[in-house]
Every structure is written in structure tokens, then in C-alpha cells.
Amino acid sequence: MNSTLSDVFRSHPIHIPLSTLPDFTSLRHLPDSYTWTPKDDLLFSAASASDQSLPSIDLADPQVATRVGHACATWGAFQITNHGVPSRLLDDIEFLTGSLFRLPVHQKLKVARSENGVSGYGVARIASFFNKQMWSEGFTVIGSPFDDFRKLWPNHHLKYCEIIKEYEEHMQKLAAKLMWLALGSLGVEEKHNKWAGPSSDFQGAQAAIQLNHYPICPEPDRAMGLAAHTDSTLLTILYQNNTAGLQVFRDDLGWVTVPPVPGSLVVNVGDLLHILTNGIFPSVLHRARVNHVRSRLSMAYLWGPPSDLMISPLPKLVDPLQSPLYPSLTWKQYLATKATHFNQSLSFIRNYDLSSDQLS
Secondary structure: OHHHHHHHHHHOOOOOOHHHOOOHHHOOOOOHHHOOOOOOOOOOOOOEOOOOOOOEEEOOOOOHHHHHHHHHHHOOEEEEEOOOOOHHHHHHHHHHHHHHHHOOHHHHHHHEOOOOOOOEEEOOHHHHHOOOOOOOEEEEEOOOOHHHHHHHOOOOHHHHHHHHHHHHHHHHHHHHHHHHHHHHOOOOOHHHOHHHOOOOOOOOOEEEEEEEEEOOOOOHHHOOOEEEEOOOOOEEEEEEOOOOOEEEEEOOOEEEEOOOOOOOEEEEEOHHHHHHOOOOOOOOOEEEOOOOOOOEEEEEEEEEOOOOOEEOOOHHHOEOOEOOOOOOEEHHHHHHHHHHHHHHHHHHHHOOOOOOOOOO
16 A cells, blocks of 8 residues: 555655644634635635534444444444444543653654655645645554654554554454445445455455544644544544544534544445445545644544455346446545535536546
8 A cells, every 4th residue: 555655655755844833722812824725725714514423333233234224324423332442542542642752843844745745744635735834733654663663762662563553453443343234224245346255255355554643733723633624545443532523514403523432443434435325325424623622532443445446336236227326446546536626526526537547
């Protein structure tokens, strides 16, 4: 995955110097470059539904596949409990994330992500699509974090590398389980998905871990932690600390806040699962807001297919009355499209003749 993403990002670099990242703790007023209005994001001031909540699903429920399928189709996201990830491991990954972002800025910059890089410290890649900056900082892990962690924690890097390794192992198993629950709700079986592999474990699946920090903000109503976007994944699994900030968007409700539930995880449908299900499962638009009382941490597991695997609507979900809405393409092709067309990418490929040219 590292080489795949590097190829894409090398062609679509982020031109935002990390030297412009402030020491958030020292700011008492919101700089103009961080002040958002509806002019900067059309959905910035969209209505919020305070009386609605994301579905919560117990993975031990006998009807779990039906519940997951319904949540995917109606929300594109849901919370899960009894997911099998040890609470001790969730505490460990939260501790690691907090330790990383508490480091001085100059130390974090030792592992700064280059313009065309993939791993390391920096701003969200979607930052290049907006005129204003986001009140957040992040760290991306793809592959081994050994070299970066050794620079950050010369005496503790091995311990932190082990946490990442164990977290990835649990998340990979959970992602495969959730994928089968979601597809199973649509009547999709192993024989309908060649990529599933002999053990139904989606061999060759690739992933990234994205650690995020949303510092305390002096004027949160005018700031944005992470602007509205969909994920270029099959599934994203998110763990958040005990501070609210995540919101998902539904056309009929507006923005709905997803409050943290101790020990639970948030799952959202990504663009590729939307394509795979021929549009049955929506890829949910989501964002992160900030507050002036507590900082927020989140840890996202971004799960996708092998980079060269062709993704297209599953034949099981296509018939004479419902033709394929999307052409076949690889994750690499889709990432290149997303790097150019951002939130319009699904609409773009839906109307694109892949036989005529490369997606870009």
C-alpha cells in the first residue's frame, strides 16, 4: 500500500508547509486563516438534529447481520459494542496518541510527512481543497512506524510499535467480520466475491491508521476540526476518546453528532463499499467539530482492498432492472480521482468512460 499511495500522492502533493502549523496551546484567539464561514464550506452552517442518534449494534446480537445491513443502508454508519477489541488495547492506542500529540511541535516536525509522502505527522490531505485551515493535527501510520517512532521516543519506540501492531491485527479481523455482515445482509455469499480468499479473510487487504488530535479551541463555533468528506475506503473503524466532535450528515436530518460511548467503536461506509454494493450503502459524509473545554483524540482504521484489485458493483446486486451504476476501477485509480475531484469523485466516475482515458 505504501508504494501505491506514494505513487498517487506524488502526483497530487499537498502544498501546505508544515511550518505554518501553530502551537495550538499558545493561541488565545482564532487566527483568520482558521476562521470558517459558509463561504468556505457550504455545509458549515447546515442544520443539526439534536434528537437523532446513530444506530448502536451489539455484535453478539443474533440479528446482527440484519441490523448492520439496515444501518449501512439508512445511515452509512453505526456504533458497535461487543466487538472483541480488548479495552486494554483501546486504552493503549489512546495513550499512544495522546503521548504523540503532547510532544513539542519541533519534535513532531522531526517526523513530518513530505508533500508527496504518506506516513508521518502533518495536516489532513483534504486540507488542499479548502481555503481555510483546520483546527487539528494528525499522524498517519502505513506499514511499520519503527523509524518515525524511534525519532519521537528513542527509549520507548518498541513498546509503541507493539501497540500499533496489535491494534492493526485486531482491526483487520474486525473489518473482515463487518464486511461479511454488511454484504451478507444483501444476500452476498463467499462465492459471489472472488477476493474473499479461501479463509474468507479478504487476503491482501490494505489499511492505514490515522491518529488525530483536535486541540482546545478559543472560538469553536467559527472553527473546523476536519471538514466534511467521505472516506476513500471500504470501511473505516474509528475509536474516539470521551470528547464529542464527530458528526455525520443525512440529507433529511442535517448534521448528527455521534457522542462517544465508552468501549464502543464507530463504523462508516466508504466510497468503495458504496461502489461494491451498487449504491445501496451510502458513503457517509462526516466531519469533526472542536470545543473550548477539552481536546479530542480519534484513531481511525482505514480499510481497503489490494491496490490492483478491480472494484465494481457485485454481480449479485446487478440485474436487468438495476444496471451497474459504476465502472470497474482499482483503489489506486479511485485515490487518484479523489485527489483531484474530492467529494465529487463518485459522481465523476459514475459518468466517466473508463475505456477512453485514465481517471484523473
